[in-house]
Amino acid sequence: MLLWATLLVLASASGQFATLILQTPLSVFEGDSVNLRCLARAGTELENMEIYKNGELLALLGENNDFNIRRASLENSGNYHCMGVKKSNHEPVVSKRVKIQVQELFSRPVLTDSLSESTHGNQVTLSCKTQILPQKSNVILQFCFYRNNQSLESGCSNNPGLQISAIWPHYSGFYQCKAGDVTSGIWKESQISQIYEQRVAEVQKATEFVTEGQELLLICSVDRNPKNMNFYWYKKRGYLSSGAKYKIASVKNSDAGEYYCRAGSFTSKPVTIKVRVPISQPVLTARTRQTQIVEGQQIILNCEVDRSSPEILYQFLHEDTVLWETKTSSILASFSLTAKHSGNYYCIANSGFGPKRSKVLKLSVIVPVSQPILTFHPAEARTVEGSVLTLHCEDPRGSLPILYQFYREKLLLPRSSTRSDTGASYRFSLTEAHSGNYYCTADNGFGSKRSNTVSLSVTVPVSQPILTFYPAEAQTIEGSVLTLHCEAHRGSLPILYQFYLETSLLDRSTVHSGVGTSYRFSLTEAHSGNYYRTADNGFGSKRSNTMSLSVIGKTWVPILKKGGGGLGIKKK
Known part of the structure; x- marks a missing residue:
């Protein structure tokens, strides 16, 4: 069960609790399920919550603001912090960094061996040694032993030791042990050790290479009882050591050569030990003229190893697709970058004894904006x-x-x-x-x-037009000239104006410029009535105010004609 600690960060100026905190366990061990929680202060609403590890974005958080590491490993160690944005003012908020150190559940096992005699012949005891943390003393480990990648005995058990017969030639080979916790699923392997038994009078020549850095064990055995028999080891003609076993904990290239042993009066035939230098992990680098990788630039990928065999096959891969293979050079010919070249790159170097892969090199090709x-x-x-x-x-x-x-x-x-x-x-x-x-x-x-x-x-739709008379009198004498003027103060041109007397259309005109329109006519008694006008620019017709007009007819008066012409009538 994990103990939880809530980290409360105090503001340096106000002394109040921080807006955002990261809640983490007090301790984390390999195999633990770890839940990281980003908590906002009460009353503060945050959005776009993110969690970072070592300054790099790790994940966008969901609604519950939790991030779970299902099975912790040493690689999960690092500095974590949360980031969010206040909903109220879009202000970014960052929590304090919390260091998480994943503790090793148990150390990497070390395989040891010891030769002993019994009534059944020589026995070799293999021991798989590891150390469990005191806090996890209740964990029961399982141990497995392998020879030439084949499981020994019936499988794994909670016994860290295993006895096998040292009868030649079944004893020689490459040995390894594994230790693991079934509950957490954490398993660790020992280093591969080569144990080689050599018999006096019969020589078994090693056919496999010994890889530099591995353990080499040579055993000198005889068919008869070795009691009271002295054993000595030699390389070429130089004396090495005494004892039935000769062990090199970490083989170097200089250890290659011919070995033989002496047991009493018996001398073995020489056995040739060949040492191969393992290829180092290649390093993939990218070279450009600018610090930022922009579309259209030229880039050169370079894959290098520190030491290995002379001939190496290099492969360059982009998202697991092989781009280039070469044995003559570690440099990939330059190419122009496009947006599709973004992604993960790595290289593989192989000297014939197993490939080694570089770390991933991530390229983010920046594409300048096009015309929006x-x-x-x-x-x-x-x-x-x-x-x-x-x-x-x-x-x-x-x-x-x-x-x-x-x-x-x-x-x-x-x-x-x-x-x-x-x-x-x-x-x-x-x-x-x-x-x-x-x-x-x-x-x-x-x-x-x-x-x-x-x-x-x-x-702009037309406003209500305004209708006016010139002259402005509501009563006008027959025969006089009247001007009707209609104007909409607001409205986009063109505007269609129509004049009406009662319901009869008198005039219509479209105005493309200026303001308003006028209608001029001579009055008769028939022009008495109610006048109005409409304005329309295609977004709804508006009607003006109604104006009443009363036309007064002229009266007839008698007149006396000159020269005795009698009476006449004149309209006045």
Whole structure:
């Protein structure tokens, strides 16, 4: 059972509890299931929670803000911290770093052997030695022994020792032991040791190479009882040591050569020991002229090993796909980078005794932004005042994050700068002043690019028109000239005006410029009545106020004609 510790970080200035903390176990052992939890202070709402290890992003957290390590290993040791963003003001919040040290459940086992005599002949006792931490003394380990990759006996047991017969030739071979905890699934292997038995009068020549760094054990045995028999070991003609066994804990290249032993009056035939130098782990490096890897640059991959056999086969791989093979050079010919070259690279070096793989080299090819695309939603270039318009700017290729900005007639729109991974939008309600040319820019640090220009014309629906008379009298004498003037103070051109007397259409005209329209006519008594006018620019007709007009007819009066012509009548 893991003990939990909650790390409370105090603010340096205010002395209050920190906004974000990382909750970790007090101690972690190999094989443990470890749960890391990012906790926000009460009353604080965070989003976009992330957890980091050694300064690198480890995972995006879910709704419960937990990160689980199902089975801890030594590689999980490191410094961890959480990061989130306040929902209220989008302010980033970072927890204090917490160091997690995964403790080794038990040490790597060491395989030892000892030769002894019994009534059944020589016996070799193999011991698989390891040490368990005191805190985990209740763990019961299982031990397995192998010769030439084949399991000895019936399998694994809780006994760290195993006795086998030293009867030649079955005893010679490569030995290894494993120790493990079945519950946690942690298993560790010892170093491979070569044990070679040599008989006096009969020589078994080693056919396998001994790898540098491995253990070599030579045993001198006889068919008869070795009691009171002295054993001596030689290399070529030089004396090495005495005893039935000659052991080299870590073989070097200089240990190659011919060995033989003497037992009493018997001398063995020489046995040749060949030592192979293991290939070191190759190192893959990338060389470019600039510090940042940008699309279009030339790159050279170089795979090198410190020491090994002269002839090495090199392979270069990208996401497990072989790109290049060579035996003559460790350098991959340069190539121009594109976005598809991002990913994990590694190389494999093989000198004929097993391949060795380099660590993964991660390349992130930065793609400069292309020309962004600006679109309107809704898509009409002519939009009605009062409606909501959304500008959307998106670059289809550039590496993230990208800074987007929106402009109208070369002026940056207020609060329009934003960093986004999926394009950016700017939303606002339209007025007549918003008509003009719009464009956006995109920039990811490698040069800003400007979109195409999109024109916007905001259409203003007509307001209620105002009808006036010139002259302004509501009663007018028949025969006089009257001017009707109608004007809508607001509304986009062109505007269709129509004059009505009662319900009869008197005149219609379309105004493309200026303000309002007029209708002029001479009055008759038939022109008495109610007048109004309508205005329409395609977004709904508006009717003016109604004006009443009363036309007064002229009266007839008698007149006396000169010269005795009698009476006449004149309209007055």
